[in-house]
Amino acid sequence: MNAPVILITASSALADGWADSLGLQDALRLPDLAALNRANVAADSLVLLDLAATTPSEQDMQQACQHCRVLALSSLPRDEEGMMWLQYGAAAYAHAMSTPDLLQQVFDTVQSGGTWVGRSIMQQLCARFGRQLPARTETDWRSRLSAREQDVVAALREGRSNKDIARQLDISERTVKAHLTSVFQKFGVEDRLQLLLKLTAA
Amino acid sequence: MNAPVILITASSALADGWADSLGLQDALRLPDLAALNRANVAADSLVLLDLAATTPSEQDMQQACQHCRVLALSSLPRDEEGMMWLQYGAAAYAHAMSTPDLLQQVFDTVQSGGTWVGRSIMQQLCARFGRQLPARTETDWRSRLSAREQDVVAALREGRSNKDIARQLDISERTVKAHLTSVFQKFGVEDRLQLLLKLTAA
DNA sequence: CAGGACTTTGCCCTTCGGTACAATATATTT
DNA sequence: AAATATATTGTACCGAAGGGCAAAGTCCTG
Secondary structure (H helix, E strand, C coil): CCCCEEEECCCHHHHHHHHHHHCCCCCEEECCHHHHHHCCCCCCCEEEEECCCCCCCHHHHHHHHHHCEEEEEECCCCHHHHHHHHHHCCCEEEECCCCHHHHHHHHHHHHCCCEEEEHHHHHHHHHCCCCCCCCCCHHHHHHCCCHHHHHHHHHHCCCCCHHHHHHHHCCCHHHHHHHHHHHHHHHCCCCHHHHHHHHHCC | CCCCEEEECCCHHHHHHHHHHHCCCCCEEECCHHHHHHCCCCCCCEEEEECCCCCCCHHHHHHHHHHCEEEEEECCCCHHHHHHHHHHCCCEEEECCCCHHHHHHHHHHHHCCEEEECHHHHHHHHHHCCCCCCCCCCHHHHCCCCHHHHHHHHHHCCCCCHHHHHHHHCCCHHHHHHHHHHHHHHHCCCCHHHHHHHHHHC
């Protein structure tokens, strides 16, 4: 009952990696999308497609996505690229060098008829239809932080170092760190960079 | 590293089912969304929400979806209902009485930062965002960087550490640092944080 | 009043980030 | 051929960042 699987990449190493991760040693391998469309593959076959090497024509993209379930796998994922592929009907967009676990998960999802996308793409997708999305507003994240935490975050958003922030707020550097640690927890991030991304992504 | 999990349903039987399927016997259980918003849960906690019993206020929906990753689980899934929840920022929409396998898959997907939706909803979603494709305006700053530097910056913009980037691009951490130092000079900034600010501001 | 969030700080430790001072290789341009 | 830009990597150093452990004090609420 499992649909046939096809691996499309110019890199045999990558194909090997996929095959190992998913236990698909005997999957058909093709060099590019054009070859897929020329071949007579079963409808709804699962296609793992490496986006790195290929620069397929628009027509090839459409045809492949409509005929098969395409997992678009990019070495350098970008939201715009993902949006484009999903628009053409891809069933998933993920990192080509994902961990075996993640790859397996994406694969399973598609195999059981689902669609897999990362979070930021999903939010963009949602943002496109109808009224504005939740989109963490200023007031939202501010409301979760104490007064002092807000001060520290505000300074952080100007690219200041801990030492700078300490001077600016007239407190010790250790205190700045304490506030930051607390903020990181509240936002579920690991460091200042990720926090900044989380805040500016809104 | 796993985010805390919260089960929200009026039915203890359903909560037991979820807990059994996912091995989450010790997950926090709450009666409804309002309770979740009152509680001081960690950001991005995973919330399994039973849509059957509750009829949450719009505000509760928004707040919960923004602060946590909500898996909206309906006993009678309808596309319109799913669209609504996804619009508010839910991370998944599925059947509340899914098989353990499927539930596990949905759960894994969300846990690793993804979004899970069924096929028909995804198609509706894609259909809504017409033909207009992204207008790429990033070429300006990209043009000043070499190919490899662009790769590194792209990864940096995802909040990755040097070690991460090195793994991703299959080069040494030292090389990543070299590229970054070069990029810093080109942009006249001192560190990755200031670079990020410069890029997102533009 | 007890309990709870918030604020503050010190000491110490590990890891990460950035750079100085190199070297080697390829590709392109002059 | 020489010069320039790019890509790669090493060793080593130092400061920044983040957090564990511990302890102060304030302020507010039940």
